[in-house]
Amino acid sequence: MFEVFLTNRAEKGIKSLDEIKLRRRIEEAIDALNHTYFPKRYDIKKLKGVKNTYRLRIGDYRIIYTANFNNSQIFVLSITPRKKAY
Numbered sequence: 001m002f003e004v005f006l007t008n009r010a011e012k013g014i015k016s017l018d019e020i021k022l023r024r025r026i027e028e029a030i031d032a033l034n035h036t037y038f039p040k041r042y043d044i045k046k047l048k049g050v051k052n053t054y055r056l057r058i059g060d061y062r063i064i065y066t067a068n069f070n071n072s073q074i075f076v077l078s079i080t081p082r083k084k085a086y
Contacts, residue, residue, distance in 0.1 A: 002067070004033050006076045010063075013079030025058050026079060033074050037067040053077075055085070 032039040043057040056063040062085035
């Protein structure tokens, strides 16, 4: 089981969402990260060139996170639209 932390940037990303349905989907995805760093029901890819950093796709939005396996922690770095994520 992992402990999930949101950065200030990630919290702002969630708060900026107007659509309630999308916000709920993103919160469910973050909750799934509590159980494993790589939930199989989501589209997740490892980011190249950055150690233990992944992106999780929810529609047109991306959740960028890093996993610390030694301490069983996940840090959600940002939640942004795809255009701004990369």
